[in-house]
Structure formats: C-alpha cells, structure tokens
Amino acid sequence: MIKRTKGVTISQVADAAGVARSSVSRAFTRPDMLSPETVTRIMKAAEALGYVPNHTARALSTGRHGNVGLIVPDIANPFFPPLIQAAQLEADRSDFCIFLGNTEENPKQEDKLVGRFAGQVEGLVLASSRLSDERIRAHAGQLPLVLINRDIDGIPRVLIDSGSGVREAVEHLAKLGHRRIVYVSGPSNSWSNKQRRTAIKAAASRLDIVVETVPAVLASYNSGRNAVSAILATGATAAVAFDDLTAQGVLAGLSEKRVSVPSDFSLIGCDDVLGAVTYPALTSVSNRSTEAGRVAVSLLLDMLQSRAIRDVRYVLETHLVVRNTTAAAR
Amino acid sequence: MIKRTKGVTISQVADAAGVARSSVSRAFTRPDMLSPETVTRIMKAAEALGYVPNHTARALSTGRHGNVGLIVPDIANPFFPPLIQAAQLEADRSDFCIFLGNTEENPKQEDKLVGRFAGQVEGLVLASSRLSDERIRAHAGQLPLVLINRDIDGIPRVLIDSGSGVREAVEHLAKLGHRRIVYVSGPSNSWSNKQRRTAIKAAASRLDIVVETVPAVLASYNSGRNAVSAILATGATAAVAFDDLTAQGVLAGLSEKRVSVPSDFSLIGCDDVLGAVTYPALTSVSNRSTEAGRVAVSLLLDMLQSRAIRDVRYVLETHLVVRNTTAAAR
DNA sequence: GACTTCCATGCAACCGGTTGCATGTCAAGT
DNA sequence: ACTTGACATGCAACCGGTTGCATGGAAGTC
The missing domain is CATH 3.40.50.2300 (Response regulator)
Structure with missing residues (x-):
C-alpha cells in the first residue's frame, strides 16, 4: 500500500532556516536580493524538507500560472x-x-x-x-x-497556405508531360478544399492543362477508392487528391484495377501525413503543421x-514533396 | 485592437448583491445552504457582472483543481x-x-x-x-x-493484453502453413514489446513453429524498413511486427526488394492503427486504446x-483482425 | 409571552505563496 | 562624529476563493 506525503510549505522552510517566509520566497524567485549565505541556508533547509513551491499558490498571487x-x-x-x-x-x-x-x-x-x-x-x-x-x-x-x-x-x-504547394504539384505534373489531370475533391464546405481547388485550376489554366473535378464527398479512404472509376473515365493520366487519406483510397482502387502507380498513372496527395509511412511512398503537398504549432505557441x-497584442498574420507556404507515386506520362 | 477585461471577483458580486463574500461562494458551491431568493439575487448579480469563479483561487483553498x-x-x-x-x-x-x-x-x-x-x-x-x-x-x-x-x-x-491477439496471429499463420516466422521487436524497455515477444514464443513453441527475433530498436517506419534484410536472412516466410508503423516500414522494405506481400511473404502488425487506410490493408492485432484511455481516467x-487506493488490474483482451497481408506459405 | 430550535447569513481565518514598504545595519563620504 | 545611502531582511497586506463557527431573527412549543 502506498502512502501519500503531504506538501511542505514555505513557512516550514522559513522556520527551519530561521528566516521570514518572504525570504524563502525570494530565495526561489529573486535570489539576487538576498545575501548568498542566506540563500544557501534556505536552499539547504528546503532540500532537507523536500520543499517544492506550490504552483497554485504562486499562480494566485502573481496571476501567472505558466x-x-x-x-x-x-x-x-x-x-x-x-x-x-x-x-x-x-x-x-x-x-x-x-x-x-x-x-x-x-x-x-x-x-x-x-x-x-x-x-x-x-x-x-x-x-x-x-x-x-x-x-x-x-x-x-x-x-x-x-x-x-x-x-x-x-x-x-498562423495560416498554412496549401495553395503554393498545390501549384507546385501541378507544375510538377506538367513537367512530367501530363496534359489532363483530375482533382479528387474533399468536403464541399471545407475552406481548404476551396483553397486547393482554386489553386489547381489557376495553375492548370496557366500551364494549359485540362482539369476535371471528381468529388470524393468525404475525405476518406473509401470515398477515394470509390472515385477511381470516375477518375479513369476522364482519360486523365494523373490526379491530385484533396488529402492523403483520399489519395490512399485512390491508390488502393487503382491497384485493384491493375493500373500501376506511377508507371501508368501519377498520384499526388495533400497534407503529407501518410506519405512517409506507406508503400509506395506518396508524393504529397507538405502540411507544415509542425511549424504551425511551434510558431503559434511562440507567438503566444x-x-x-x-503584454502587447500585435496584429500578426504569419503565413506558412507549403511545398511539393516528391516521392514515388509520380512519373512521366505514358 | 482588442482590450482585455480584468477578472470580476467574488467581492464585487457580493457588493452588487448586498451580501457577504461567503454567501456568493455558497451560492455557487452549496446553494442548498441559502434561501432560494438569495441565490437568485446573487446569480443575477453575477450574471450581470460576468462573474466566473477563479479556478486557481478555488484550487488553493480546497486543494482540488479539477x-x-x-x-x-x-x-x-x-x-x-x-x-x-x-x-x-x-x-x-x-x-x-x-x-x-x-x-x-x-x-x-x-x-x-x-x-x-x-x-x-x-x-x-x-x-x-x-x-x-x-x-x-x-x-x-x-x-x-x-x-x-x-x-x-x-x-x-490498465493493461492491453496483446498476448491474446498475438496468439491468434501465430495460430493464423500456422494454419496458413508458415513454419518459420520472425518477430520484429520494438523498444527494449517497452512492456508491450516484452509481452508480445513472450506471447509469440509461447504460441509458436506450442504449434511447433520456429521464431527468430529481429530488433527494430525504435517503433518506427524507418527501423522496420531497415530490418528487412535481417528478416529475409532468417529464411522466414512470415513476420509479426511490434506495431503497425514498424510493419508498414517492413512492407515498404519488402516491396523495394521485390518480395510481394502476401503472395511471397505474410506480415502482421500490432495495434491496428493503419490497417484500414493503407494498401494492401494490413492484417493486425486490435489495440483497444480507446477503452484503455477511458478506463484509466475513470479509475483515476x-x-x-x-481517497482510497485500490490495487486494480484491469485487463483488456485483443483479437486478430485479418486483412490482406497474410496468405498461405509458398 | 418566554424559551428553544433551526435556518440563513455574516465574520474571520485560512490555503501558500508574492511584494511594496519599513526597518535596521554597516560602510563610505564629509 | 554625523549624515547618507545601499543593502539585507522582516512585516503585513494581498491574490480570490472556502469554511468552521458565531449570530440574529423567525417559527415552533408549552
């Protein structure tokens, strides 16, 4: 059976060290205000008693809880x-x-x-x-x-701009000789979906590529898989999917239809969440979610x-990460 | 520009409602101690001022921070x-x-x-x-x-007994005719790893199957991939990996070496976190992590x-989920 | 009508720190 | 020797709640 130890307070340390509570407090927060000997004495007492400052109490009086x-x-x-x-x-x-x-x-x-x-x-x-x-x-x-x-x-x-990466995806496909591609779209009410579709259309028309949109309704493995027939029916040689999950579904659907990737068909995902852990490794648009988390906290x-509030708008550009699901058009 | 509102305290509410601070406190924590009219009056005042109890202060005096x-x-x-x-x-x-x-x-x-x-x-x-x-x-x-x-x-x-599922995995492989298999192990200081390895060895020796262990060091895609040479060197026809991530790495490594799954080699993962969204869909041992999280918090x-500490040992059994990475031995 | 009982409410101490200000001490400046 | 200032430390109020106990008034009893 395990017994719980109760907390040691600042007063106990103060008594043990023969100083006032305030000195103990200062020994921990502003040791420069005290003489070095006093600080060591207090620290030794604290150590001996196993004192740990009470976070809650500190938060209450300072308003900062960390x-x-x-x-x-x-x-x-x-x-x-x-x-x-x-x-x-x-x-x-x-x-x-x-x-x-x-x-x-x-x-x-x-x-x-x-x-x-x-x-x-x-x-x-x-x-x-x-x-x-x-x-x-x-x-x-x-x-x-x-x-x-x-x-x-x-x-x-902090905003992740998937537009830039999607543009690179289209340019990548263009360079590989693809002239007709499909966008396998995500949820129609998604801001990202709109952003991505718009970026694809813009890039494609600039590069003189034909884009057709095939809806996957939900962003999921199954809807990607179900979309394969419609994708192949367009006669396209490559596809960009709304996200990696959808892309993975498309990949599975293509395999079942004996269409091999990337030799017969090129495929690009978005968000790069699965690319590095599946086979064949999926070419995808980076998501930068790591940076987004880091930057957001750092900003905060x-x-x-x-104590000042600035109007910051931090935009993270995305890029295409080329792996093994894209190749030259047949 | 946005301005911050400072906190409303219990005293302000007390003044507004014409009662003592303690009554306001009780109105929120033990309203049954007060007359209904007083409670409503306090609540109205609190509402009007936008009062929200200060969690930190409460935690300090009660010792319970929720x-x-x-x-x-x-x-x-x-x-x-x-x-x-x-x-x-x-x-x-x-x-x-x-x-x-x-x-x-x-x-x-x-x-x-x-x-x-x-x-x-x-x-x-x-x-x-x-x-x-x-x-x-x-x-x-x-x-x-x-x-x-x-x-x-x-x-x-709370223990997830992957032993039961792993046992099923070995039995499944035995039934498919595999006589020599590999366990791709995970972190050596992991309890789950030990558990899985033990279960595999026990089940295998009972079924007269040879097991070799190949270490993957970290539970990750890359270490799984790097382990492939060692796996193939054993001459085994099937492998059980410490977890799905490792399995996925093994899958990739096998593909690179032109070993096709499941026709040439069978592979089983653990934790069932990727099986449903990858191709080929991974045969894996279910994980029950959702239940584990729920039960652990509930216990806590x-x-x-x-305020009593009981010696609870809650075991969750697992099962094999058969998908498409296992087939009869060559 | 006086006495008890009970209930609603207030008072004040307390949770465990922090911090502005007062105090005492000692050394340097004149 | 006396002032001045710097520095180390203590005192006490404060952060915003909670809670044991005291109090006062209303209702109930005889």
Whole structure:
C-alpha cells in the first residue's frame, strides 16, 4: 500500500532556516536580493524538507500560472498530432505546460472548453477553430489568443497556405508531360478544399492543362477508392487528391484495377501525413503543421511577455514533396 | 485592437448583491445552504457582472483543481490519439480538464513532466511509461497514479493484453502453413514489446513453429524498413511486427526488394492503427486504446473520489483482425 | 409571552505563496 | 562624529476563493 506525503510549505522552510517566509520566497524567485549565505541556508533547509513551491499558490498571487491551452477539433486527425507535439516542445522551452482540449468538431464543446480553460491558462491557441468570428473575438477579449488556420483581423494567426504547394504539384505534373489531370475533391464546405481547388485550376489554366473535378464527398479512404472509376473515365493520366487519406483510397482502387502507380498513372496527395509511412511512398503537398504549432505557441508566449497584442498574420507556404507515386506520362 | 477585461471577483458580486463574500461562494458551491431568493439575487448579480469563479483561487483553498494529467511517450504514434481522445471525453464527463504531456520516449523528460504536473493536477495517468519501476513507485507516493500498459503491483493499472491477439496471429499463420516466422521487436524497455515477444514464443513453441527475433530498436517506419534484410536472412516466410508503423516500414522494405506481400511473404502488425487506410490493408492485432484511455481516467477519478487506493488490474483482451497481408506459405 | 430550535447569513481565518514598504545595519563620504 | 545611502531582511497586506463557527431573527412549543 502506498502512502501519500503531504506538501511542505514555505513557512516550514522559513522556520527551519530561521528566516521570514518572504525570504524563502525570494530565495526561489529573486535570489539576487538576498545575501548568498542566506540563500544557501534556505536552499539547504528546503532540500532537507523536500520543499517544492506550490504552483497554485504562486499562480494566485502573481496571476501567472505558466500554462497555455491548445484546442483542436480532432486529435485523431493525423494533421494535429505533429502540431500538438511541436506546440508542446515550444512551450516546454519556456517552462510552460500545455492544456489540451479536443472539441470533436463541435462549436458548443469548443466554447465550453475555452471557458473552462480561461482562468487556468495565460493564453490559448485555437487550431482550426469551428467557432464563429464573433465568439472568437469575444474570447480574445478575455485572454491572449492565437489562431491557426483561421484568418481574423486583429487576432494573431498562423495560416498554412496549401495553395503554393498545390501549384507546385501541378507544375510538377506538367513537367512530367501530363496534359489532363483530375482533382479528387474533399468536403464541399471545407475552406481548404476551396483553397486547393482554386489553386489547381489557376495553375492548370496557366500551364494549359485540362482539369476535371471528381468529388470524393468525404475525405476518406473509401470515398477515394470509390472515385477511381470516375477518375479513369476522364482519360486523365494523373490526379491530385484533396488529402492523403483520399489519395490512399485512390491508390488502393487503382491497384485493384491493375493500373500501376506511377508507371501508368501519377498520384499526388495533400497534407503529407501518410506519405512517409506507406508503400509506395506518396508524393504529397507538405502540411507544415509542425511549424504551425511551434510558431503559434511562440507567438503566444511573446504576447504574454510583452503584454502587447500585435496584429500578426504569419503565413506558412507549403511545398511539393516528391516521392514515388509520380512519373512521366505514358 | 482588442482590450482585455480584468477578472470580476467574488467581492464585487457580493457588493452588487448586498451580501457577504461567503454567501456568493455558497451560492455557487452549496446553494442548498441559502434561501432560494438569495441565490437568485446573487446569480443575477453575477450574471450581470460576468462573474466566473477563479479556478486557481478555488484550487488553493480546497486543494482540488479539477485537473488530471496524461503523459504519453509519443503523441505522433497513432496508437495514442484515440487513447487521449477517450481520456479527455471521460474526464470531461466529470468536469475535469486534461493536462497533456509528451515525453518523446525520454525517461528524463517524463520525470521532469511528472514533477511539473504534480501540484497542478490531482492525479496522473501514465501511458506506456518509460520510467523505471522505482521512479513510478516514487511518483505514486506523491499523487494518485494510474498506469496504462505497465504492470506494477499496488498501482492501479490498465493493461492491453496483446498476448491474446498475438496468439491468434501465430495460430493464423500456422494454419496458413508458415513454419518459420520472425518477430520484429520494438523498444527494449517497452512492456508491450516484452509481452508480445513472450506471447509469440509461447504460441509458436506450442504449434511447433520456429521464431527468430529481429530488433527494430525504435517503433518506427524507418527501423522496420531497415530490418528487412535481417528478416529475409532468417529464411522466414512470415513476420509479426511490434506495431503497425514498424510493419508498414517492413512492407515498404519488402516491396523495394521485390518480395510481394502476401503472395511471397505474410506480415502482421500490432495495434491496428493503419490497417484500414493503407494498401494492401494490413492484417493486425486490435489495440483497444480507446477503452484503455477511458478506463484509466475513470479509475483515476474513482480514486480521487474515495481517497482510497485500490490495487486494480484491469485487463483488456485483443483479437486478430485479418486483412490482406497474410496468405498461405509458398 | 418566554424559551428553544433551526435556518440563513455574516465574520474571520485560512490555503501558500508574492511584494511594496519599513526597518535596521554597516560602510563610505564629509 | 554625523549624515547618507545601499543593502539585507522582516512585516503585513494581498491574490480570490472556502469554511468552521458565531449570530440574529423567525417559527415552533408549552
């Protein structure tokens, strides 16, 4: 059976060291204010008693708890874990802890989480928030806020521009001699989908390439697989899929139809979440979610430092990562 | 430009409602102690001022902050996101928040995180901890702890018994006529790795199958891929990999060497995190990580409620999910 | 009508730190 | 020798709640 040790307080250390509580406090926070001997004496006493400063008490009197919150719509979406990881790493460098919230894509849940987090964190990062602009503005009035993939004036934000990478994808296909390609689109109400489709059409018309859109309805493996017949029916020699999951479905569908990739057909994904762990390795558009997480937290910590709110709009460009699913047109 | 509103305190509400601070406090925590009219009056005043109880202050005086910590070795490993999600959901049901920590598989980092979390959380869940038994025991002495996939007497733990699924995997391979198989092992300090290897050896010797172990060092795509030469050198016709990521690496490595799966070689993963979204779909052992996350948090909250520490050992069985990477031996 | 009981509410101490200001000491400046 | 200032330390208020105990008034009892 395990017994719990109760906390040692600053007063106990003060008594043991024969000084006032305030001196103990200062020994930990501003040792330069005390004589070196006093500091060592206090530290020795603290050590002997196993004293650890109480985070909560400190937070109460200073208003700084050394925590920041991170709210994402869906941890299970492979886009987010690297982002979370990077955010954590960056927070850690400044001795901050991360509160993680998962909203299940539900704005009500997101609102609730923000409310619950406020008061225990010094600032918040909202990634791909599903809240309305007004709600976000309201929250930003309560505590420092940084957004990822949400573009609201006056609130610091980090945006991943998939347009640039998609453009490179089309140029890559053009260089390989493809003249007719397919865009396997994602959810019609998705901002990213719109962004990607627009970028593809623009790039293609500039390069004199024909683009047809085949809808995959949901961004998923199965809808990609089901779209294969329609894709082949267009007579295209290459496809760009809304995301890697869809691309993987298309890949599976093509294999079943004995169309080999990349010799018979070229395929490009988006977000680069699976490319490095599947076979054949998928050519894809990088997602930069790692940088997004890092930059967002770094921005937030800057805000906390300077207590000033700047209107930052940090755009991350994406690039094509060429792997093994693209080759010259037949 | 956005301006920040400062916090409304209990005193302001008390003044507005014409009552003592204690009454406001009680209106929120024990409304049954007050007359209904007083409660409504206080609530109206609180509402009007936009009062929100200060979590930190409450935590200081009650010692309960309503947070629990969850520490995982690697968020980016697809095994964990569903676990995290489930843990979060379960915590949420009891109005608890989750502190997330990522240790990058590093025991020192894990130790540091536990220390930082202690004092801001009421309890901790350690998933697949990389710490020594002694360190874990030491931490358990400081605060309520629940382990996932770590089996230490006296500390409540949730274990995913991959043994049952692995046994099925070996039986499946035996039935297909494989007589010589390889286990591609994971991190040597991982409890799951030990468990899986033991189960494979036991099942294999019972079925009169030869098993060789090839180490992949880290549970990752690349180490799986690098292990392929060693795997083939054993002359085995099938392999079971420590996890799906490793398996996927092996799959890629095999393809590069023109060994086709499953006709020439059969492959089985563990954790079933990628099987459904890759091609060919990977035969794998189900992981139950969602249940593990939910149960662990639920156990922890129980402990916090009753302030008693029970010796719980909750075992979740796994099963083989047959897909397309296994076939009869050549 | 006096006495008890009970309930709603207020008072004040407390949780464990931080911090502005006061105090005391000692050395340098004149 | 006396002032001045710098420095080390202590005192006490404060952060924003919670909670044991005291109090006062209303209702109930005889």
